[in-house]
Amino acid sequence: VLPVNTIETGLPKDWEVRHSQSKNLPYYFNSATKTSCWEPPSGTDVDKLKIYMAKFHSSPAQKQQQQPQGKIRCAHLLVKHNQSRRPSSWRSSNITRTKEEARQILEGIKKSMELESESEPISLGKLARTESDCSSARTEGDLGYFGRGEMQKEFEDAAFALKPGEISGIVDTASGLHLIERLE
Numbered sequence: 001v002l003p004v005n006t007i008e009t010g011l012p013k014d015w016e017v018r019h020s021q022s023k024n025l026p027y028y029f030n031s032a033t034k035t036s037c038w039e040p041p042s043g044t045d046v047d048k049l050k051i052y053m054a055k056f057h058s059s060p061a062q063k064q065q066q067q068p069q070g071k072i073r074c075a076h077l078l079v080k081h082n083q084s085r086r087p088s089s090w091r092s093s094n095i096t097r098t099k100e101e102a103r104q105i106l107e108g109i110k111k112s113m114e115l116e117s118e119s120e121p122i123s124l125g126k127l128a129r130t131e132s133d134c135s136s137a138r139t140e141g142d143l144g145y146f147g148r149g150e151m152q153k154e155f156e157d158a159a160f161a162l163k164p165g166e167i168s169g170i171v172d173t174a175s176g177l178h179l180i181e182r183l184e
């Protein structure tokens with residue numbers, strides 16, 4: 001098991017996140033200098049800290065407050081094919097690729113994202129802007145918050161099975177084939 005301090009907090013060396021019971025708020029503590037402060041110290045990678053805090057430090061109340069009751073937020077990349085219910089999109093008025101070709105495209109996109117992970121990982125949203133056949137391409141595939149009963153069943157089941165930050169396998173709906181990333 002990884003010792004705690006190797007989990008990416010984004011904080012500089014010797015700094016850790018602690019929780020103030022009295023104020024029910026997180027604070028930052030430097031175990032070398034024994035100093036503490038309410039704000040992250042300079043040199044903090046705030047993006048990493050934000051993800052760390054969402055995963056390990058938001059209380060149930062904050063979790064609930066973060067997102068509407070029982071809803072999640074996802075981005076997706078849709079590749080349509082000639083069996084899609086509406087085989088047209090902003091990208092192409094008449095989509096003729098086969099379902100198999102659509103699958104190959106998504107396999108390639110998923111692989112390119114896994115390869116990128118060494119350097120700056122490219123996000124699903126950035127790729128959705130140019131590659132997605134969904135009108136949500138213009139918002140980097142972000143669908144906003146949704147609860148159960150709002151999306152096609154296959155899409156909903158795949159999305160709710162994800163943890164925040166996770167990306168689905170290829171999901172097959174009447175609209176086409178999707179990759180889904182759970183954002184919240």
Ligand SMILES: O=C(O)CN(Cc1ccccc1)C(=O)c1nc(-c2ccccc2)[nH]c1C(=O)O
Binds near residue numbers: 086089133151
């Ligand atoms: O399935 C259909 O008969 C037509 N649709 C549904 C649709 C059409 C326009 C806007 C939103 C949904 C789509 O093909 C479609 N589905 C989606 C979709 C599917 C699952 C989750 C999010 C979006 N986007 C689109 C789109 O054109 O932009």
